[in-house]
Amino acid sequence: MSRPLLKKLLSWLLILIVFVLFINLPRVRDVYFIARLRSTLVLAVYPFQYAASAISTTVSGSFGRVTTLFGASSENDKLKDQVSQMKAQVLSFETIVQENQDLRRTLGFYRDNPYKLKLLPAQVIAYGGSNLHSTVMINRGTQHGVVKDAAIISAAGLVGKTEEVFKYTSRVLLIIDPASSVSARDAQTKDFGVIEGRGLSPLSMKYVPASSDIKVSDKVITSGMSDIFPPGIPIGEITAAAKKDYDIFQMVKVKPFVNFSKLDQVFVVQGK
Template sequence: MFKWLTEFFRLAKNYIVFALLISLSFFLISTNNNVHTRGLQVLGLFTTSYLESGVHDVISYFGLASRNKDLREENAHLIDLIARIRAAMTENEQLREMLKLREQSHTPLIPADVIGRTSDGGRYFVTLDAGSASGVRVGDPVVTGTGLVGIVFAVNDDFCLVRTLMDGDSRIASKLVNASADGLIVAGDFGQLAMKNVSRRYLVNPGDLVETSSLSSLVPPGIPIGMVTKATDEPGNIFKQIDVQPAVDFTSISAAFVMQYTHPPEASKLGREALRKNK
């Protein structure tokens, strides 16, 4: 309050002095009972009223400007607070889903935090703070409480690199739950996945669930992958064009489990050879 008053008087002191002198002049005229000064008395009252109104408006303006600044700062603080609360709620929900998964899983799980992301030129990896010292191996599936994240691509003692489903080289055998149709999940456009090699003869609708297939050599069956958002038949193509919304939010994932999945011997060999060829 004191700050803006000081600034106001610094900028407008000459005008204030002038207004005070004018007001004093009109006051002296108004106290004079001479008949010849009555016109000036009326003009003085009108001018004084106008000046008071102007000064009040100026004071109100500076007061509102100061109040506006306070409100903007408070608004910015509230926006930041809301963002922090939403992030905490999202992380809390992820942890609840992961706790539920850990209680229900029949496969040993290694917990890890996401400590890095790489997204460039069609590549999409995440780095976890768990490595071979914790039991992580190349080819191990990585999951959250909502679904499949990807496959361990490289590992050292303390960290591992995970090729996610959004990576351009990712290929995961998948299944449409409702249609009982198998296909292949690959990275799609605009944050979506695409399901390939599903015949046009199958009925596929938005909302249909997609999960890992028993045909996969890399991951156990039944892990959620996502939900169909669009399915179309293209002229001259024997396969459907299917867009899938990932079950995992790759932009906000903060923790995951590495599954110590025991691959069937032949499937394990084929899967690991495929991973080596894609490196």
């Protein structure tokens, strides 16, 4: 930039500064012409001031909303964690309540002893076998007076029999095992049959005469025609009964009363 032009610009800048200072003097501001001039300058500058203020407000508001959203997201995560913790606590509480109910039922059964049997309380300590061979281990053995082929029952009904007995434990063959067979009868019609295990499927009641009037929902109990299982122990409920022409036996399915997937407290029958 040339020196003459620079001097000219500095001169105009100095004049402008002096003018601005002059029109803002207390006595000068009240002069009509000067007041109009100041108003004109204010109106000219106002759009730029408004735009700058709007941009500032928008940016500030955007940052505020972003901060609020992040805060809400964090609060939402905390609420989700609290809900998950509460669900876990409710589930734990329900489990405890169910276990307490099961224990009270077992204690009540042992106290009342409805079958008038000599019972030895035992606990299932392990599951064994597979779908083809269903067994459990209990914490009672020869040291406690347990013998082979002793009936095992629960508050719900017939469980099985001891298959192998050790000093402090015993292996129990469950009635759902295909190797298991129990003499049984329909509690309503008094018809006899043999309960055989079918793994995870319902029990099968074989050798029920085709002429029998057994029905779905009839109760099946032990017949007592065995040296192992006492009479009258509940086994299950009939869920299906069918017969074909010329067949001499019906095909009967029985749902056991015992929930073998949640077997816990049982009793060893030691005598009548």
